[in-house]
Amino acid sequence: MLKTLKKLFLVVALIAFSTGAMAQDTIKMGALATLEGAFAVLGEDSLRGVQMALAEFGNSAGGKNIELITGSSDASPDSAIRAARKLVEQDGIQVLVGPLSGSEGLAIKDYAKTQPNVTFLNGSSAAQDTTLRESAENFFRFSTEGAQWMAGLGEYAYNEKGYRTVAVLAEDYSFPYTQVFGFLEPFCRLGGKAPLDARFWVPIGNKDYSSVIAALPDDVDAIYVALGGADAINFLTQYEQAGGDAPLIAGSITVDQSVLGSKGPTRKFVVGTPSAGPISDTWDNPNWNAFVAAYQEQFPDGFPSPSLFAHAYYINTKAALLGLEAVGGDLSDGGAALRAALSALEFDTPTGMVKLDERRNAIADIFLTEVIEGPDGNLVNKTISVTKGVSQTFGLPYDEFLKYGQVSRENPSCE
Amino acid sequence: MREQRWFSNSWSDSGIHPGVIVVAVFLIAYPWFTSDFFTFQIGAYSLILATIALSLMMLAGYGGMISLAQLTAAGLAGYTVAILGENSVGVMGLGWPWWLTVIIAISFAAVFSSFVGAISVRTEGIYTIMITLAIAVAFFFFVRQNYVIFNGFTGFAGVEPPTLFGIYWRNPTPFYYLTLVIAALSMAAVFYISRSTFGLSLQAIRDNPRRMRSLGFNVPFHRIFAYFLSGIIAGTAGVLLVWFNGRISPGSIGVDVVIDILVIAVVGGLRHPIGPFLGAIAFVLLENFAIDLIDRERFNTVIGLAFLLIVLFSPDGMLGLWHRLRNKFRTARENRLAMNGVNKIDPHSQESFDNP
């Protein structure tokens, strides 16, 4: 027994102290993504974004080598914090990029407040409150969030499509609330209606939409759908099977490539569905094309085109590297200079210029798209327009914007 | 009549093993020679998970009832702390004093656990796993959908332990000692219960409920009371868990975590209160460092395989494995001693050599 204990003691002590020694010419960077469970595919793609940015800088910034250490969560905030804590407190990283999903982002922001000497950059998490309310001084988000992603869609549905009343079908948690808010706020300001009894909030992970489809009202012009992944695929197939004929308006991840390109029956009836988001696969722009080409070359076994997760992680990692360049890799002041540099940073990304607002959230371009039938019969999103410089507060002053209140099932009410 | 003598058994016959002292010294000295990370995330977190698993071990080991709702009881206590105390999400957070919320939280967990017990003891054995699993998932769905009280999918954040005696109790070292004390007390309680009249009747009921019933024992009552006691332990650990994470959401009590607790208890060993602690340490070390050794993606395969191997080949868990190894070693040595002609009339006198 004593022997075993001694051994255990030795092992523990070894692990505990081994992190003390750190080479002076390397900077440890952590990447936190969801690498287990059903979202693992997305987590892998987000890491591809990180690797692309690192490759672009030759794994060094400001004259220092960058050592990348990955951490994994299972998409729950608890696991994200545990993984972040291990990266920061055990592996001794000084810059962290991540996490992937909204509720994880909120948790990491809270954790960031307890680690003032570490610089946190968002991954792809897109909850509004990560930066809008009680933001952390050392948490930066160079990617945009769920409400921003909807920029231009409400106006388009009202003005161009001529919709006046919409039903809402969305998953019952904060990300869809944010998207619904981002869509309805301009739509209702223009005079559109979305009655509260025509909003259907289904539990996340629901697969059988047939009864919800039967309950959808007939007297609406369109249905706004904010579902993601498998949920979206199930809804679209069942909607077609049930002979549904109301036009759809889609959230950012409802008609993306993972849904349109999934195996199974073709879903031609979604042609013409408008949507909006931070990227557009078919945007004909040299920067974007170069980004896609680099992605395809570096990761032949990746997706046909980078997902919005790879895109967001790429932008945030690149921002971190640019910040490190600006301070010459000097983090001896606990990263204060780096954070100052990041706050002032403005740079060109595959999707246009990005800069930060005073709460360290990105002001960036958003794409309005519409599903069309591609040349070889597959469905793709065509870029309709680009909304330049979308801010988190839709251009309103901060205090004014806060009056809308937190996103929820009933916000905005727009009766 | 019998009820009055329930806890009449004493420690006297247990004796204190020298190994216990060594472990105790190690555990008390632990924060002095490790980093904050090891004190907090490895040490304290293992102890919390172990305490929850301990409440399962008590039910399963002494009562023969494998309840998968122990984490749910802990989660209910955690939620209660966030709801009645302070949180930062602007939902509920009634701001009651910490000692009151803690007492209420633990009572809720105990009552909830008794309720689970009352439902599941009406049927027997294997039914318990199914019913408790269903209850655990039902509670998960309910808190995920309820925004008025439980704040739905988002859950609660900003849950702080009290600052008492000028100490902030989430600082690694104080928090570690807090969990250590709670874990030690829980283990002592379980140990004591197992040797009390109540515990002995519970074990007899586990082995032969029919006979105990005909002997005049109130079988359902014994079982429900066991659920009540395990609910207190789980609830206390639940309070620590929400202080540890500073937050609680449906994901904290999801079905995968429920299974993790079961894995911890079974892999550690269900026969002795020390089992869950071994299981928890192994689990937490693996959870934190697996990513450095193997591909994190297949973490669940590793956990599942370990679980499968233990269940297949060592039903008593790591503890059983240890005992088996020790026995083998001892037999080998006894054989050697016998060959050397050593008198071994009193096998107990050998124990201190075998097991310093």
Next chain:
Amino acid sequence: MRRFIEQHTFWSIVILLFAVILLWLIFAVWPQWLIEILGRKKTFVNTLLNGLTLGGLYFLVASGFTLIFGLMRNVNLAHGSMYLLGAYIGYEVADTTGSWFLGLAIAFVVVALSGMLMQTLVFRRMEGDDIRQTLVTIAISIIVADLMLAIWTGATYQFTPPDWLFGAAQLPVVSTIRSSGDAVYIKYPIYRLAVFFVAVAVGAALWLFLNRTKVGMMIRAGVNDRDMLSASGVNVQLVFVLVFGIGAGLAGFAGVVGGTALSISPGEDVRYLLASLIVVIVGGLGSVPGAAIGALLIGLAEQFGLAYFPTYGVVVTFLIMVIVLAVRPQGLMGGSWSRQ
């Protein structure tokens, strides 16, 4: 039937009355006051049909679960994994050969074989130790889920069923009368109707198998008294392997059927495992008719919950379970084994 009416006259009248009201609700054109209470007729009838078809699917999954339990007292918590495995295998076969029916058949066979393998290699080793068997099935389900994730990733798959099964059929049920006087008929997906009929057919086949064949009689005898069966010279192990094969195969079969009605993705294993658990807890462990009643009840509750109060819809099914447990712990059709 007649004895039932004689013995429970009151309940017979209640059931009859209920059936008449239901039929009227389905076939009558709804008056305005009813629409105000229940909403549109289209929603109601569709939800009812959805509940029935989902119940059919749940029956397919849960019947295998309950069959295995009935004979072997083995709570196979890997049953959900077998559902998902069947779905993936069926998909691969259907995708390669282009034949949906071949996928269905091969899914049944492969999963049945894997079930038989599990019974021979694992469960036979620990016969009589219910709890250990259950723990082993949990371990297997963790490993299998992770390996399936490795092979088929987190993507969502959907089958392409034969064309004549896809699309909607017009039912002879009037939804509303338009102001022009035209009747609007209710449309319903053909495939989901097919699911229901397949479930009924499987249920009937199981009943015939259990009640009219020699092997079925052995199985029923084994359910009642396992020791007696083996004492009477039957090779119990063979019966066990057979039943395990059928039960697992049904899960695989249900995987293809359910994967076509909805979709296949990680996490479905847990979903269907839970559905089976609740169905058999409500219906009574070990009873195939119980599984049918439980499946219908849960399917209907889930769909009506989703359509009329989506927020707490999921919780309704669990409420039913707790009520049943409180009133009748052995389940609606459960035998006396649970009280031993």
